[in-house]
Each structure stands twice: as structure tokens, then as C-alpha cells.
Amino acid sequence: MADVLDHALRTLADNLRHHRTQRAWTQDDLAQASGISRRMIAALEAAQNNVSLSTLDHLAQALNLTFVELVSPRLSAGTGEVQRGATLWTTPHAASQAVLINTVPARHGTELWHWHLSPGEHYAASPDPQGMMELLYVLHGQLTIEFQERTTHLHAGDSLTYPSDQPYTYRNTGPTLTEFIRNVTH
Incomplete structure (x- = not known):
């Protein structure tokens, strides 16, 4: 179970960092846009924090993404590839x-x-x-x-x-x- 959650947190961390830096935003910029603390964002980008689904929604909205785009491995949706699923709450x-x-x-x-x-x-x-x-x-x-x-x-x-x-x-x-x-x- 821990390995599955760790993989999902690493995917989230990679996506969050990727989309934030694509916009040339700092963690402070994302914190201001999302209403989520910079400390929480830093922990998420380090894959060190279990997060509420509501927090993920706020981050996705601030980055102009869907929830799925934020939490899914990039290029996974609609590719015809078998998906294993991602544990996002526990x-x-x-x-x-x-x-x-x-x-x-x-x-x-x-x-x-x-x-x-x-x-x-x-x-x-x-x-x-x-x-x-x-x-x-x-x-x-x-x-x-x-x-x-x-x-x-x-x-x-x-x-x-x-x-x-x-x-x-x-x-x-x-x-x-x-x-x-x-x-x-x-």
C-alpha cells in the first residue's frame, strides 16, 4: 500500500512542479493563486504529504488544469494503455x-x-x-x-x-x- 501511495505522490509532485514552472510561477505565486500554503505546496512537490482531494481541486483550478491532469501520469488518459490506478486518498x-x-x-x-x-x-x-x-x-x-x-x-x-x-x-x-x-x- 505504501508503494502505491508513494508512486501517486511522486506523480502528483512531478505534475505540480512541471505545471507550476511552465507558468514561470514560484511556489509563493501558486500559493497566492490557489489559497494553499506555500509550505503545503513545498511538501507536495517533495512527495512528502498525503493531501485532501479538496486541496488538489484548488491547485488544479489555480493552474487551469482538470483534477485528472494534475494527478495522472502525463500522457496516460485516452492512450489505449492499461491503467493501474492511483491511490490519492487514504x-x-x-x-x-x-x-x-x-x-x-x-x-x-x-x-x-x-x-x-x-x-x-x-x-x-x-x-x-x-x-x-x-x-x-x-x-x-x-x-x-x-x-x-x-x-x-x-x-x-x-x-x-x-x-x-x-x-x-x-x-x-x-x-x-x-x-x-x-x-x-x-
Whole structure:
């Protein structure tokens, strides 16, 4: 697991540094444009920090990139090559993780994720840009999704589509590992 996360962090570090220097920006310039601290950017460029998906969104927007362009190995999307996926979120409980499996060009982009949440774990998401949608499919266990005005409970075999331009939280309130597929379109 550590090797997979290390590879994803190195890919992120390389992409972040590459796109920042292409714009002739310093880390301070990127910090100002993204609202992310220079210290966090330096740690990410050194592949030394696990990062929230929201932070990655802010960095991608500041660099005028899609999320996928920031985190994927360059030249990987749409090449016809087999993709292994990149673990981009994890907790100290190694079983909880989010893996970006692949991406395909769409109007703006489509992401395919494979998530695992251990019992009692959660992930609180910041709102995505307006117009983004998510499609979830629960493979195993149960998934609770908390929105501002409602809570939805999904079990293995259930799916849900919703606009992701709102705050939401994935939560495993069950006794076993929850496994689900997440498809994001923008």
C-alpha cells in the first residue's frame, strides 16, 4: 500500500512542479493563486504529504488544469494503455482509500474511482465546481451520504446520482468494509 501511495505522490509532485514552472510561477505565486500554503505546496512537490482531494481541486483550478491532469501520469488518459490506478486518498487505517482508476475525455472530463471505507471512517468533500455530477455504485457493505438537507443510505447493489457542487460526506456506519465505485463527470 505504501508503494502505491508513494508512486501517486511522486506523480502528483512531478505534475505540480512541471505545471507550476511552465507558468514561470514560484511556489509563493501558486500559493497566492490557489489559497494553499506555500509550505503545503513545498511538501507536495517533495512527495512528502498525503493531501485532501479538496486541496488538489484548488491547485488544479489555480493552474487551469482538470483534477485528472494534475494527478495522472502525463500522457496516460485516452492512450489505449492499461491503467493501474492511483491511490490519492487514504487514512491511517490502510483499508480506507480512494483510487482514481482511469479517465476518459468528455465534455470536460470523466473520472472513475474505486473507494474503500473501513467501519467508522468518513470522507468530507468540499463542493465541486457547478455542473459536476457523481454516480455511485456500492459493491460491498453500506454507504451513508450526508448532504446539507438530507441523508441517503445505500447498500450493496444500490446506486445514486447527484450534483456534487454541494458539500457532502461519505460515511461507513456499518460493521464491515464498504466498497464503492464513484464516477465523476464535469
